[in-house]
Each structure stands twice: as C-alpha cells, then as structure tokens.
Amino acid sequence: MELAVVIGMLFFMAAIALAIIWVRNLFAVTMLMGIYSLTAAALYVALDAVDVAFTEAAVGAGISTVLMLATLSLTKAEEKPFRSIQHPVSLAVVLVTGGVLIYGTLDMPAYGDPDAPIHQHVAPRYVQDSGQEVGPPNIVTSILASYRGYDTMGEVTVIFTAAAGVLMLIGRGRSGPGRRRKTWDYEDLEGDER
Amino acid sequence: MKEKPVLRVTSKLLIPPIMLFALYVQFHGDFGPGGGFQAGVIFASAFILYALIFGVDVARRIVPAWVSRAGLSIGVLLYAGTGVAALFGGGNFLDYSVLAHDALHGQHLGINVIEFGVGTTVAAAMVTIFFTFASQSPHDPEDLRDEDDDADFDDDFDDDLDDLIASRTMSQGLSQAGGAGGREAR
Structure with a gap:
C-alpha cells in the first residue's frame, strides 16, 4: 500500500515536471514548481523522512516560490519561444547518457533493503548510541548538530555566502555601483501614501 | 494596499x-x-x-x-x-x-x-x-510596457488567482520603489 502511494506520487511528480517543460506562462510554471516541491515533501513523509519533508515544504514550496514570484515581477510573464534544434546527435547523446544512468541504478540495493550498505556503516551506531553519547531523542538532530557539526557549519557558511553574494550583486550597498541606483527615499514614500 | x-x-x-x-x-x-x-x-x-x-x-x-x-x-x-x-x-x-x-x-x-x-x-x-x-525596479520599464505579454498576464489572471494579488501587491511596492517608471510599466 505504502509502495503504491510512493509510486503514484513519483508518477505525479514526473507529470508535473513534463508540464513545467510544456507550459510557457512563467507564473503557471512557478506555481507548478511549488506543487512539485509540495508533492516531494509528501513523498518524504511517506518515506519517514519528516525532517527533510519539513525543509522541502518550507524552502521548496514556500520561499522558492516567493523568490520566483519576486523575480517574475522584474521580468516578463511569458517564456520566449525558442527555435527547437532537432539534431540526431544530441538525441543520441541524451539517450546514451540516460541509458548509462539507468544501467548504473541496476547495482543499487533494493528499495527498503535492510542489508543495504548505507545501513551497515555508521547508521547502527547513530541509532544505538546517540542517546548515550549526544542525548536528543531526535537522532537527525544529533547527527546534524553534533556528529556532523562540521558539515552543518559549512552549510550555514554557504547560506551566509549566498546572501552576501546576492547583496554584492544587486543589493544597494553603502558604497559601490548599487548606490547610484537608489531611486527612492523614505520622505518621498510617506508623501506618496498620504 | x-x-x-x-x-x-x-x-x-x-x-x-x-x-x-x-x-x-x-x-x-x-x-x-x-x-x-x-x-x-x-x-x-x-x-x-x-x-x-x-x-x-x-x-x-x-x-x-x-x-x-x-x-x-x-x-x-x-x-x-x-x-x-x-x-x-x-x-x-x-x-x-x-x-x-x-x-x-x-x-x-x-x-x-x-x-x-x-x-x-x-x-x-x-x-x-x-x-x-x-x-529591485525593472531595469528598462519601456521595454516591458510595449509587450503584449504583460497585458495578457494582467487580464487573464487578475480575477482568477488569489496568489497573483500577492505578486501584484509586491509590484505595487515595486512601483513605489521604482517611482514613476515602475508605475508606467504596469
């Protein structure tokens, strides 16, 4: 039953992905991407990965959609039609790459296999000992914050860098070229509202 | 607003x-x-x-x-x-x-x-x-105004989709931010 739900959601996600490719209206595409993320979040819940589902729902379906809308308000609502290039060599390259990727998955352990390598390495120690070693009942928190503290610090630094990069590229800094693009100030705005 | x-x-x-x-x-x-x-x-x-x-x-x-x-x-x-x-x-x-x-x-x-x-x-x-x-204000408002795409965007979706209200409210904020240029673009 659970397997059927998972497979059904995967097909639904594939259908949404095809729709994203076909639809030319960028507002509709943004909404479809939000739906895709929400379906992915539901899929993670079905796979018992609630922490990942939580992140996917908040970031993928929430913030990303809003950021896309913000970008959309700066650009046009319709995707430009492009000349479709149909070259047999490109098709062959895509088919061969796809075939090789599918061939690569044949080696992977079966879905839910308890003897899969990922469940043999450090996972048993996390499950059995994290209560005595770290404490929190949520093992995911123990791994992310303590066992893998370095990784999480790197992730936070990446987010910091992303925001700093956005600020440097298009932010109105205290100095630099952004300063010249200043087109408003508070006094004007207040006068405008009243 | x-x-x-x-x-x-x-x-x-x-x-x-x-x-x-x-x-x-x-x-x-x-x-x-x-x-x-x-x-x-x-x-x-x-x-x-x-x-x-x-x-x-x-x-x-x-x-x-x-x-x-x-x-x-x-x-x-x-x-x-x-x-x-x-x-x-x-x-x-x-x-x-x-x-x-x-x-x-x-x-x-x-x-x-x-x-x-x-x-x-x-x-x-x-x-x-x-x-x-x-x-951000759109870089070239003139460029957007002449496009039919934008008019379609406004007419087709304005009444139907509540979510658009949000983006439009944001673009109102934008047009305030962008001054007259931003408003003309709508």
Whole structure:
C-alpha cells in the first residue's frame, strides 16, 4: 500500500515536471514548481523522512516560490519561444547518457533493503548510541548538530555566502555601483501614501 | 494596499502564530522534526508575508538592512564561536561535551546554541535575499510596457488567482520603489 502511494506520487511528480517543460506562462510554471516541491515533501513523509519533508515544504514550496514570484515581477510573464534544434546527435547523446544512468541504478540495493550498505556503516551506531553519547531523542538532530557539526557549519557558511553574494550583486550597498541606483527615499514614500 | 482589507487583516492575524511556530520548531528541534534551518525559514516567511501585503519599504522599516546583515553574520559567528569555546574548554573544535559539567549537558547546550546560530543566519539570509530581489525596479520599464505579454498576464489572471494579488501587491511596492517608471510599466 505504502509502495503504491510512493509510486503514484513519483508518477505525479514526473507529470508535473513534463508540464513545467510544456507550459510557457512563467507564473503557471512557478506555481507548478511549488506543487512539485509540495508533492516531494509528501513523498518524504511517506518515506519517514519528516525532517527533510519539513525543509522541502518550507524552502521548496514556500520561499522558492516567493523568490520566483519576486523575480517574475522584474521580468516578463511569458517564456520566449525558442527555435527547437532537432539534431540526431544530441538525441543520441541524451539517450546514451540516460541509458548509462539507468544501467548504473541496476547495482543499487533494493528499495527498503535492510542489508543495504548505507545501513551497515555508521547508521547502527547513530541509532544505538546517540542517546548515550549526544542525548536528543531526535537522532537527525544529533547527527546534524553534533556528529556532523562540521558539515552543518559549512552549510550555514554557504547560506551566509549566498546572501552576501546576492547583496554584492544587486543589493544597494553603502558604497559601490548599487548606490547610484537608489531611486527612492523614505520622505518621498510617506508623501506618496498620504 | 488600502483596498485589500481581507488580506491585510488575515495576514496580521497569521503573522504572530507563524513566528511562534518558528520558535517552537527552533527550540523543540531536538525532540521532534525541525531545527534551526526550518525555524529560520518559517521565521523569515512571517516577514516576507508582511512585505508581500504591505510592501517592501514598509517592511524594511521593521527589519532595516543593518539588522538582517548583522543577523547574517551573528549566526555564523555563534556557530563557529561555539566550536572555539569547545577548544578553550579543552576539547576538539565543535566538541560540545566539554561545555558543561557533564558531557550530555554540554552536548545539549552546544546543540541549542549552534541551532540558534543556524536559525539566525537562515532567517536573516532569507529576509535579505527576498528584500533585495523585491526592491529591485525593472531595469528598462519601456521595454516591458510595449509587450503584449504583460497585458495578457494582467487580464487573464487578475480575477482568477488569489496568489497573483500577492505578486501584484509586491509590484505595487515595486512601483513605489521604482517611482514613476515602475508605475508606467504596469
């Protein structure tokens, strides 16, 4: 039953992905991407990965959609039609790459296999000992914050860098070229509202 | 903005529970799903909702640029600082066990502090990125005005989709930000 739900959601996600490719209206595409993320979040819940589902729902379906809308308000609502290039060599390259990727998955352990390598390495120690070693009942928190503290610090630094990069590229800094693009100030705005 | 009373009232009702839920996710992350990252995103979404309804410039008065930029750095500093504190306590970098009188308390303290750092940085980053994007004015308004695409966009979806109201409210904020040029573009 659970397997059927998972497979059904995967097909639904594939259908949404095809729709994203076909639809030319960028507002509709943004909404479809939000739906895709929400379906992915539901899929993670079905796979018992609630922490990942939580992140996917908040970031993928929430913030990303809003950021896309913000970008959309700066650009046009319709995707430009492009000349479709149909070259047999490109098709062959895509088919061969796809075939090789599918061939690569044949080696992977079966879905839910308890003897899969990922469940043999450090996972048993996390499950059995994290209560005595770290404490929190949520093992995911123990791994992310303590066992893998370095990784999480790197992730936070990446987010910091992303925001700093956005600020440097298009932010109105205290100095630099952004300063010249200043087109408003508070006094004007207040006068405008009243 | 003045003519959208439903959006204004419901958003004002929703924002406090959103922030409260973010704090719950932040400080309950070691018992249930959640943690600093999710909490930061949810906390930022409260400010983003406010900015969508009331305009970016009004929201910027609540979270000025220096606040979000300071939050951005303070989170990373809290995280790395916890690691350095563990060094001074005689352990390895980010080894929280030495932070308190016994290892489990130290771990608990360390995890809470670094999760708070993660939450601060993520919330500040999301607010910064959104506000920076949303306060941009279209680079060449003339270019957009002559396009039929934009007219279709307005006519077809304006009545049907509530979500568009949000983006339009944002573009009202944009046209305020962009002055006359932005308004002509609509």
